[in-house]
Amino acid sequence: MHRLNAWLRGHPMVVDGAWASIVLFLFAVSNDTNAGSYRLTSILTALLIALLMVVRRRWPDVTVTAALLLGLAQVAANVDPSGSSIGYLVFVYTGAAFGRPWISRLALAGGLLSGPLTVHSFHKTSDGGPPGGNSFWGLAFTSALLSTPFVLCWAWGRLTRVRRAYLVELEDRAERLERERDAQAKVAVAAERARIARELHDVVAHNVSVMIVQADGAAYVMDNSPHQAKEALATIASTGRQALVEMRRLLGVLRSADAAEEYVPQPSVEELPELLEQVRTAGLPVEFSTSGEPRELPRGVELTVYRIVQEALTNVRKHGGPNVSARVAVDFGDRDLNVLIEDDGRGSTDEQLARGGADGQGHGLIGMRERIGMVSGSLDAGPRPGGGFRIRAVLPLKTAK
Template identity: 80%
Template sequence: MHRLYAWLRGRPMVVDGAWAVPVVFLSLVSHLGDDDWHQTGYAVITMLIGSLMMVRRRWPALAVTAGLGLGLLQVALAVPPQFSCIGYLVFTYTGAAFGAQWVSRLALTGGLLAGPLATLEEYRYSVDSAPPEHGVLQRIFVGALLSTPFILCWAWGRLTRVRRAYFTELEDRAERLERERDAQAKVAVAAERARIARELHDVVAHNVSVMIVQADGAAYVMDNSPAQAKEALGTIATTGRQALVEMRRLLGLLRTADTTDEYVPQPSVQELPELLEQVRTAGLPVEFTTSGTPRELPRGVELTVYRIVQEALTNVRKHGGPHVSARVAVDFGDRDLNVVIEDDGRGSTDEQLANGGADGQGHGLIGMRERIGMVSGSLDAGPRPGGGFRIRAVLPLKAAR
């Protein structure tokens, strides 16, 4: 049924022709008994009206103006109304429903004049002997009565135009919402890929830097202390396996969107001691302190804290210089969480700021600020008084109860 409706909707001349054929047929049949002149005249008028009915929706201006001219010609030639004159009602409806503004007004004007003109024509050839006063009143009444169907058809056409405009607006709004939904989906995908890129950067930068430090240490003590070299190689293998596991989980997100919760690694503040122990094993002394009352944090905040500490310590190893040490402090406040990572290194702080606190590719501090921005926090990074570098992150929390 829906396919049939769509097919007919795309072929208005077929539908209009289905209405015009019965009108033409019945009109021709009703005048079979007339003389040749009248029968020919009625046939011509009927065929013209039927043709205009078939093309009325494709060319509404032509149908209305030609229909109005045909009606005036019928009045001028004193041709009485016939069954095919129902087409004039259709033209009035067409002008209001499908025509331009001037066509609609022309259709209304023609409809208002139809009744009085038909009445005038009838009484011009009438031999009624009624008093003049009675004839005038009767003409007014009959003219108004004959104009009523045209006015109703015009009003119906206006209603159809309004309904069609309303449905068109609904379709446009639905298409616009669908486009906006697709655009939002693409933005979400892009944001997710950017998040994965940050995760990959953090994982690779941290673990590879640990492996490099351990490899350098193993090469240095290989001849004098084989046991230490063996231990360093074991740390390299463990770190490499851990990096592979996290990278596989992250890359799995690029292959499927249905297992996000299953594969996304979500380190938390409780895992910071393990991270710091790994850093100490790599040769960087780190002091870790906590203050306040630890409590459960949102997953986004947990991951942000872990990655900021991980990135900051990676930067210390790269830019802190020799004999550097670091300190990590986490303070659980009533309304916010303060995280401070500082070092006493003598490396070039200008270089750190120029490189974004990373490897020269500009992803260090920029990535930290992006993470902090996602949880509506703030980040302060810069040289520390007395030497070294300090990063302070403030993450808002709900008030503790």
């Protein structure tokens, strides 16, 4: 049934042709006793009405205008209304539903005139004089009664036009919402890719740099101190396993929800001591201090703090030069969280970071700023007075009510 309705909507001339056949049938069974050329005129009028009905939705303006002219010609030629005259109701509906505004008004005017013209046609005297034999109010009532079906058809057509416009608006709105949904999905995918890229950069840069430092140290003491070389290799293995765990945890978000539940939560501020201990094991002295009242933080802030500290210490280890040391301070304020990472290095850290990144490709500070921006925070990075480099991050916190 749905397919049939869809096919009929796509072929309106078939439906209109069926209605035209009904009009011709009504004309055939009507009591038309005229003979000769007068009857031929009635037949021709019925055929024209049926033909106009078939094409009414393809050319509504032309059809309604032609039907109005045909009706006036029928009155002028004294052709009595017959069963085919019901088609004029369809033309009034067509003008209101499918025609231009002026055609709609023309159809309404024709419908209002149909009653008086019909009364005039039926009540003419034999000599062609004005109507007579009835009171004025009786003729007015009859005219209004005959015009009522035309006015109702016109109102039905207007309702159809409004309903069709409403449906078109709904379809357009649905399309816009679908386009917006697709656009939001693309933005979400791009944001997720950027987040994964940042996570991979942090994980790989930190752990690989630790492994490189330990490998260089093991090669240096391999002959003179095999025990230290063995410890360095153990650190390399432990760091590699930790990197694999973090990468699996990160890539787990790309899998199903069931698979993602197998991975541990993202790192937080509470895991900073473990990170600093790993950095110290790699040969970088780091001081760590906290102030204020520690409390539970949003997961986005927790991960941001951890990754910023991790990235900053990786930069110190890469570019701080010999005998460099660092300090990490976390201050829990009432309205914000302050994170300070600074070093006293004399290497290339200042120069490279000041140019936009510590990884040689400008991703260090850019990634930090993106992370800070996601939690509506601010980042200040630059050389320290007297040497070294300083990174200060301020992350706003929601105050308890």
